[in-house]
Amino acid sequence: MKGRPRPSGPFRWCQGYGQPLPVVTAVDSIPIALGCAARCLTAEEWVATVDSVLNSTDLTIPDIQAEMGRVARAVTAMFGRCDARSQSxxxxxxxxxxxxxxxxxxxxxxxxxxxxxxxxxxxxxxxxxxxxxxxxxxxxxxxxxxxxxxxxxxxxxxxxxxxxxxxxxxxxxxxxxxxxxxxxxxxxxxxxxxxxxxxxx
Missing domain, CATH: 3.40.960.10 (VSR Endonuclease)
Structure with missing residues (x-):
């Protein structure tokens, strides 16, 4: 909402690329959380996080992208650097x-x-x-x-x-x-x- 104050305290406000998707659950899904984190984490941190998701869940990159909605060019480029085989x-x-x-x-x-x-x-x-x-x-x-x-x-x-x-x-x-x-x-x-x-x- 326009003009809505951001949380204060020891928290970071993460807003992904494009317009925010509608809030339908109390806790964001993994793809939505990754979309928000794309602008808060470094590229290395974000790729490492996605690697972990791919390695430890049944999600694939197309699955994640489908739920993220519009995928910015920068995010698409980072997806290209991910590898589901990574163990850590x-x-x-x-x-x-x-x-x-x-x-x-x-x-x-x-x-x-x-x-x-x-x-x-x-x-x-x-x-x-x-x-x-x-x-x-x-x-x-x-x-x-x-x-x-x-x-x-x-x-x-x-x-x-x-x-x-x-x-x-x-x-x-x-x-x-x-x-x-x-x-x-x-x-x-x-x-x-x-x-x-x-x-x-």
């Missing part, structure tokens, strides 16, 4: 930043027989650990087992913490570029086990 917000943000830096990134690449890493740049596997990393002893042991397995198959593994991705990205990017510049991440030999299901980079 940290992984989503790392993926976006690596792509922005010019790297070709594979999401959830297969390792071993039945497992997957978070991201792959050439032969460099990148595992993005969440804020609660190491709180589970079994997870810690499993990660080390996976590291041994990938080493046997001649992959390199780089583990990133939540803080690495969110607050120390410049250093992370410098390290990834150091590996890239030395060509150690490149796959060369035809009989290399890393070539299974991968294209030359």
């Amino acid at each position: 917000g940290t992984e989503s943000i790392a993926r976006l930043r690596l792509i922005a830096a010019g790297f070709e990134v594979e999401v959830q690449p297969g390792i071993g027989t039945h497992e997957h890493a978070d991201l792959r740049v050439g032969a460099l596997l990148i595992e993005c650990d969440g804020r609660a990393y190491h709180s589970d002893v079994e997870t810690f042991r499993n990660d080390r087992r996976r590291d041994r397995m990938t080493m046997i198959d001649r992959w390199m593994t780089m583990r990133l913490t939540y803080d690495d991705v969110l607050y120390h990205w410049d250093g992370v990017l410098e390290d990834v570029r150091a590996v890239t510049r030395s060509d150690r991440h490149r796959i060369r030999r035809d009989n290399d086990p890393r070539r299974r299901g991968t294209a030359s980079i």
